[in-house]
Amino acid sequence: QQQVKQSPQSLIVQKGGISIINCAYENTAFDYFPWYQQFPGKGPALLIAIRPDVSEKKEGRFTISFNKSAKQFSLHIMDSQPGDSATYFCAASIGAGSYQLTFGKGTKLSVIP
Amino acid sequence: GAVVSQHPSWVICKSGTSVKIECRSLDFQATTMFWYRQFPKQSLMLMATSNEGSKATYEQGVEKDKFLINHASLTLSTLTVTSAHPEDSSFYICSARDSGYGYTFGSGTRLTVV
Numbered sequence: 753q754q755q756v757k758q759s760p761q762s763l764i765v766q767k768g769g770i771s772i773i774n775c776a777y778e779n780t781a782f783d784y785f786p787w788y789q790q791f792p793g794k795g796p797a798l799l800i801a802i803r804p805d806v807s808e809k810k811e812g813r814f815t816i817s818f819n820k821s822a823k824q825f826s827l828h829i830m831d832s833q834p835g836d837s838a839t840y841f842c843a844a845s846i847g848a849g850s851y852q853l854t855f856g857k858g859t860k861l862s863v864i865p
Numbered sequence: 866g867a868v869v870s871q872h873p874s875w876v877i878c879k880s881g882t883s884v885k886i887e888c889r890s891l892d893f894q895a896t897t898m899f900w901y902r903q904f905p906k907q908s909l910m911l912m913a914t915s916n917e918g919s920k921a922t923y924e925q926g927v928e929k930d931k932f933l934i935n936h937a938s939l940t941l942s943t944l945t946v947t948s949a950h951p952e953d954s955s956f957y958i959c960s961a962r963d964s965g966y967g968y969t970f971g972s973g974t975r976l977t978v979v
Contacts, residue, residue: 786968795871795958795970796909841908851897851962857908 755779756844758856765863771829773859775842778823782844786853787816787827790839799840800827832863867893867963871971878949878978886944886974888959894939895961900932903956903973915942949978 757776765771775785783804788796802809802816802825809816815828829836842856868891878884888898896917901909913934915921921934931953933945942961946953959971 788970793956793973793975795869795960795973797970798967801967845968852899852911852914853960853968855908860906 756842756854756856758842758859760859761857762860763862765829765832765861767832767834767863767865769832769863771832771836771861771863772826773840773842773861774824774826775844775856776822776824777844777854779844779846779854780823781846782854783847784845785816785818785825786843787814788841788843790841790858796841829861832861834863834865837861837863867961867967867969869895869959869961869969869971871959871974873974874972875975876977878976880950880978881948883945883947884949884976886946886957886959886976888942888944888961888971890940890961890963890969893961893963895942895963896939897962898936898942899960899962899968900934900942900944901958901960903958905956909958912944946976949976951978954978 786801787799789799790796800811800814813830818825839858839860841858843853845853870889872887898915900912903909912927913921913923915934915936917936923929936942954977958973
């Protein structure tokens, strides 16, 4: 079964600090790796995504690092703010076929002042 | 960017009744839409994949007769929870794959069956 393993389950970071969430996958056919942010009672919103042909992608305070050989990718949130407090999900999908997203179990991030 | 509108955002229904949830892609055509269920503090669980003009593909363990999915047009998919029971209470979320190879999610529907 395709899996994406996400850690940690929860994370507390001080305002201004760096939040780091890690994911590992097994299926080498995955070729699309998005990160989603979800606030309570809302649907997930795409934060940033990466393809395996690049090792890093940065958008504002959010950076994805991708290690194809280790089959790992991570989300870094720089200068974390209380407004970043949410649940973050990593995911992966295969370009062809069913296009289903396989989600990690989520990380609840709390940024404290 | 791509927008997916999901309605209603919350609904309370009596046990034994049916509830319909709509998912619309507002500014793009969605050949494929996905329906998820999410329990508190858990990840999204894929229920079914819906393709326009064809029958939905349900994940193992999901009752297709209880969760009826219709994807009659390129912009609308509906999920009907039939004969709802309290154990069907959950957060239901739809998603559509847009032409840019991204996935856009609706805002979710909180279903409470009393």
